[in-house]
Each structure stands twice: as C-alpha cells, then as structure tokens.
Amino acid sequence: MSDTTRSSALGGTGASELFQLLRDGRPRTRAELAAMTGLARSTVGLRLDALVELGLVGPFADAVSTGGRPPSRVALVPSARVVLGADFGAGHLNLVLTDLVGETLIGRRSLLDIADGPEPVLATMVAEADALLAELGRSRRDLIGVGIGLPGPVQFSTGRPVNPPIMPGWDGFDVPGWVRGHLDVPVLVDNDVNIMALGERSFAWPDVDHFLFVKVATGIGSGIISGGRLQRGAQGIAGDIGHVQVPRGAGIACHCGNVGCLEAVASGPAIAAALRREGHDVAGGAEVIDLVRGGDIDAIQAVRQAGRDIGEVLTACVNLINPSTIAIGGSMAQAGEHLIAGVREVVYSRSMPLATEHLSIVQSRSGQRAAVIGASMLAIHHALSPAAIDELAAAV
Template sequence: METQHAPGSAGHVLSILRDLRPRTRSQLADLTGQARTTVSQRLDLLLDAGLIREAEHSAATRGRPSAAFEFDVEGNHALAVDLGANHATYAVTDFSGRVLADASDDVSIAEGPAVVMELVVSRLGELVSGAGIAPGSVRTAGVGLPGPVDHASGLPASPPIMPGWDGYDARGRISARIGCPVFVDNDANVMALGERAAAHPGVDDLLFVKLGTGIGAGIISGGRLLHGADGAAGDLGHAYSPAADGRPCRCGNRGCLETVAGGLAITQALQAEGLDVQTPRDVVESVRRGDLRAVRALRTAGRAIGDVLATCTALFNPAVVVLGGEIVAAGEPVLAGVRESVFARTLPLASRGLQITVAQAGSLGGVRGAAQLAIDGALSPGALEAILDHSLAS
C-alpha cells in the first residue's frame, strides 16, 4: 500500500493535519513549501470532501485572527471486523480510531464464507444504525482474518483453519454492502496495529504474537507493518521447532511450532492426559483453577515459543514483544516460559532493552487495529484520490 503523498498535494496537507493540531494556511504553506493560493486550493478540496473542517477557535496571529483547519475525525467513520477461529468482533470507530459501538458473536470460521460473511455484513449494518451515525459518513472498513492473506489482492491464501476461504473475496463482499473501500489483512497484523495504538504508540519496532488455536505474528518495523514479498511475513506457527519433534502439521509439513504450542495442540495433549478440556478457553480456565497439568503444559508451550522468538529477536531486534490471543489469558505460565527461553538464547545486545509483555488492548485490540488499517488505507494516495474525485463529481 502506498503511504507517501506527493509534496504539496491535498494528501500531503491532510497527512500534516492528521496529528489533530489545527493549522492556518500560512502554517501549512510553510510546512508544505507551497504558495498560500495552492494550499487554499488543497484545503477547499478537503473541505468539500468532508475530511477536514474549520477549527472552532481561530489561530492567534498579528492583526486579525486567522482561520485554522483540522482533521474531522468525528465526522468520518470506519467499520472494523476481527475474525478468529471461533469468534467475530465488530466495531464502528471515528477516524481517530475511537470505538463508538461494538458487538461480538461466537462463530466458527470453518462454517465457511457464505455463513460467516452474511453474519458480518448484517451485524455491521446493525452497528451503524445503532450508533446513530449517517451511513454516508462511513468511509472505509478493515477486516482481520485468521490465516494468510495475499497483501496485493486482499484474498485469503490457502488458510489452514479456514476451509472454503481460499481466494474468497471478503473485501468485495463487504464493499458491495457499504459502498466504500475495504482493506483485509491477517488477524495478527491488525492486532499488532491495535496493540501499538493502545499501549505502545511511541514504539516503532514491535513484534505481536497471537497465541490462539494457532500461532501468528504481526511485525512492525520502523513504524510500518511488514508483509514480506508475498504477504506471508509473521507466519510463526509454521516455523520449525525442535520441541515439536517432527510432529505432522495440518499445513502438510512436520515439526511446526503450532503442533506443540498452538491452542489446539495444547488442548489435545491435555485431553490425552485425561483433562476434560475441549477448547483453548477450557485450558485457560483449568489454569485459573490451579490444575498443575494445564499450568505445566502452558509453561512448556511458552518455552517452545520462546525458542523461536529468540531467533526472531536476533534477526529483528524488536523493542517490545507482545503476547496476545486467548491462550495468553492464562497469564504467567506462558509469559514465564517465553521469557525464560528468549533471555537464555539471545545475546545481551539484542535483549538488554527488550520488553516482553502481554497485550493491553483487550478484546477490542483486533477491531482497533482493523480500523487503523482501514483509515490508513482510505487516506493512502490512491484511495484518497478516489474520495476527492467522488466529491468533485457530486
């Protein structure tokens, strides 16, 4: 996705105003290097499109007060969807990313796109109506999917836990309903964006690890989300793990980390020990009840995850590693196991300032990240140009 606007363009002006500080024409002319008349033309375009507004209080200058302009975050809205293996969470946000309304359902992604997407578009419509906002103020939507997503097309790419979803156009399905651009990414990537916004806004190098039924990671480097050449960056669950001891994985390979440390694998291992657990949530509840078998299993899984993350730390050198997902709700056993392996297996130069912590964004972390994905996408050069062209045409 393009992120850089041409100097002096309407997008460049808007990118300056996105820090929520009102600025006058003169200030914007200085910041863009453009003449005041050019800046005025750009402001008129953005005003007509409803993306900015005149600030309530004029700027104090010598002589008469000057009009100042600001990004209209309250007048523009985004829809967000976070789909997991067994849940769907939805939200409406303003363009600052603030959640205005949200809802969630227990739904199996394995039911297929026809069932799941019908529920999604229906729930999004209900949220917009319930939030009391004008449908025309919805500019974009973002979706997180629990599997690999081709970055260029936004289509799921052979997702292991999503039968029937390979190549399915979720973006087109939602866009047809809301009439706006839609942006789709892997769920770990959107959770990385949500966690950074909620708890680590000043951190430019962050690794988010989602521990749920499977394992995935979102990588933020230099302040930007990394996708890799084919959008497969962060597929941590299918990295090789010595602890997996060559176990077959549903991806077709052997020895994947997910086979020993994913939520499904942990659940199955505890079932074999006689523990009455059916889902990763049951495992978490067993830990909370003090079951030593569950505590031991999660500590062992944490060590295996930490072994792989030690390599990631050596290669990527993040400032923060964040553990999220339903398994992390068990707390200390997983976190302790991860820290034990990472700090034992990395050089001090890479780990001396490293913070390993659990997610702070809570159950809305995914939709917050999906909203951020959508807002950034809608205001990127190509998409913004379409918004401005539509405004001129109308």
C-alpha cells in the same frame, strides 16, 4: 468548484498532501501550513477549500491572537466519516465503527461459524454494519472504508484467502470485491495476526517502531512491525512462526502435514492434548486456562513449557529482526505470567545480549480488542492516504 479550479487544487502536492499534515488532529493556521509546505497562502487556501468541501477539514474556534482579528485555524474533523473494522474468528464476529482517528464509536460482538462459507458470513457482517450505522444515526454514505481480519492466510495484494485450514469454501474468494459490491467503499483484508499487531501497536505502543506481536491460541503466529511498517513478506506469510520446527516437537505430526512444528506442541489444543494424556479432563485451551487459574500444577507446568517452546523460536526472531517490544496475545495469553515467564526464560538466556538489553516481553494490553482495532486502523490508513483523498475529491 469548476474542473479547472479543482485541477489546480489537487495537482502536484495538492489537497491530499496538505491533508496528511492535518491528520494528527493538531489545529493550524493557514500561515503555519504555508510555512510548513513552502506554498503561497492563496494556494494553501485553495487546497483547504477542497478539503472543507469534502467535510474532512473544518475551522477550529480556539485560536489565540496577540491583537486584532484572531487567526483562523483549521483541523481534521474526526467525525466527518466513519470506518468499519471487522474481526472474524472461527466462531465469532467483532465489529466496530470508529471515527477518523480510530476512536471507537460503537461496537458489537456476535457468534457465527466461519465454516458456513464466505457469502453467508459476509452478508451477516454487512447486515450488522447497517444496524450499527443506524444505531449511530449514520448511513452507508458516511462510511469511508472497511478493514477485515480473517483467521487464515491472506494474499494482501488481492484480499483473497489462501488455503485457509478452518475456512472451507473461502480459498481464493474475492472478499474485497464482494464487500465493495455491497458497501461501495475501499475494503482491506489481512490475516488476523497482522491486524492484531497493528491494533496492539496503535493501542499501546504507538512510539515503538520495532515490534513483534505473537498470537498463541488454536494456532500460533506473529505480526512483524519493523521501521514502523507492517512486514508481510513476498507472499504475505511473514511471521508464520507456528510452523517452525522445535526440538521438543520431534516426531509429532502437525495439521500442516509436517512434523515437529511449534504449533503441534505449544498451541492451546496441543497443551490440552498433553494434559489429557496425564489424566486431566480438558477439551481445549479454555479449560487449560481454567486449570491454570485454579492453581493446577500440571497445567501451570504445561503452559510454562509451551512458553519455553515459543521462546526457542522467538530467540531466532530476536536475533534476526531485533524488536524492542514483544507482546504476547491470543486466548492462551490469558494464562498470564506463566506463559510469558517461559518465553522470557529462553529468550533472555539464548539471544544475543545486545538484542535483549532493552527488550520488553509483555502481555498484550489491548486483549481481545487488538484485532478489531487493527482492522479499523488498516482501513483508516488506506482511506486517508493521498491517493484515496484525491479519489474522494475527484468524485465530489
């Protein structure tokens, strides 16, 4: 395609804008697209040609005709490119390759220590990604974007971690720049709770526009989706409920330097510490969950109390942002209804009646996959945005 032709195809509401109509995967005829956009069919055809040249759109063979030649329909080609989603924890890496509608094609979980530092850890991710691409019969040229979730605060605008407590050597490191230097695609980085919110909503609650995801694990945090959009706040720490003061935390020191934080009384390590004081031999949250599953009354009561403490903070959240669904995830959610019962007990009794009239407080449905699903969705939303599609087209 000549530069002149491409310019006309991508100008104004160009191929990238037309592509947004096809992202839902529904096949449409050129006449339908012309009617939806108000453009001439010849203009629609020109812009579709640009998308076909990219391989993102192709013919759909099952069009129905009332007579004569069947109408030609076009649709998104989900397999045209692949996206890499990466979920880093303190001691693990979850990777998936998905197609353009978020369907997982292949995945792998491996053990690593995030404290080894950014370059060794990210080099492991790149090597694992290459292995997955090879196993799938694809190459780096098929990759259209990378989404990464990190277990610490992240300045989303730069993708750099900010004073992450369990990630020595990562503070201020240019994660997107380093990864893009190796994979040469757009790289999006966010904290793990935000991507878990994206993943859980995409997996289980796609029609819920006011959604709160709460992670209860070694730490406690939340991801806020309001009006269908993830809310990060001015500095990217919106939803950091773990360091809100709660009554039962009076005088208890938190690793953040303050006292009385929710995380200091209701996280996995905090519950384990409370049980140790009662004579139980538990090292952390995993052992607490084992006790709960075994029917230990002390452990059940401790977990339910943690739920009440979390409910104290969520009561304010419910009155402030009015979500219609709250999903509880993270490793401690494996304690099941005991944790959630404590949350419900306080939230339903303390929040405004109108705010809780249709409020659902539920266990995460995506479980351990929430973060890696969210990481891939983060990359997909960016890679298929109008600006990104225009950039791809200009490079052809």
